[in-house]
Amino acid sequence: MEVDRTVNRTGSVSLGQHIVLAADILGGRRVSIRVEEHTLMFFDPQTRELLRTRPNPLSPAEVARLRGARPAGPSPQPVDEPVRVQRRASNNGVIMVVGQKVALGRVHAGKTLTIAVSETHLAVECDDGVRTVRRTTDQAVTRIRAHRPRLVASDA
Structure with missing residues (x-):
């Protein structure tokens, strides 16, 4: 049924x-x-x-x-194709995808990046090309979109 x-x-x-x-x-x-x-x-x-x-x-x-x-x-x-997710890099250029931290470097700090998550690899699309990282966890993807940047109230 x-x-x-x-x-x-x-x-x-x-x-x-x-x-x-x-x-x-x-x-x-x-x-x-x-x-x-x-x-x-x-x-x-x-x-x-x-x-x-x-x-x-x-x-x-x-x-x-x-x-x-x-x-x-x-x-x-x-579906056989990888799941595409977005993550916002921290202030030191680190993202967290499926429970795995990936260090990209400070040049990517604060940027929103797209990651293709497959069974064995994470393909991070950066300004300088695609970086492929071996996947070390077996967690499922639970979030697709990145968090928006926090706004700081200006003192005027």
Whole structure:
């Protein structure tokens, strides 16, 4: 079975009497959920790109009573291309991506950089070219956008 839901800003969806955590990064997004015996597959309804999988807390009787349920289509597939994220370099040129610190140098201090995150490498797009760093963690990407710069109140 499949259902469509909108992920709330805390990253959760309501399925019957259960609140299921999808992912914080999906907050506000419309997703389809494929309900299988032991797993829930969250995917984009237009492209059928797999976004997340979670354990299924629903019993077969609860699945049959889900609002908006329809027969399942083809199985969603994960995307093979790297995830692109943005990070703002600190005042000494260090960024943090997927729990890994990458030192780029003071020339990049305060700049917003784009990083392509793959399974094995981080490709940082700098002014002086692309720097590739080996990935040392297996954490998932949880934030796509960089924080905006803090504004300091001027004393006038």
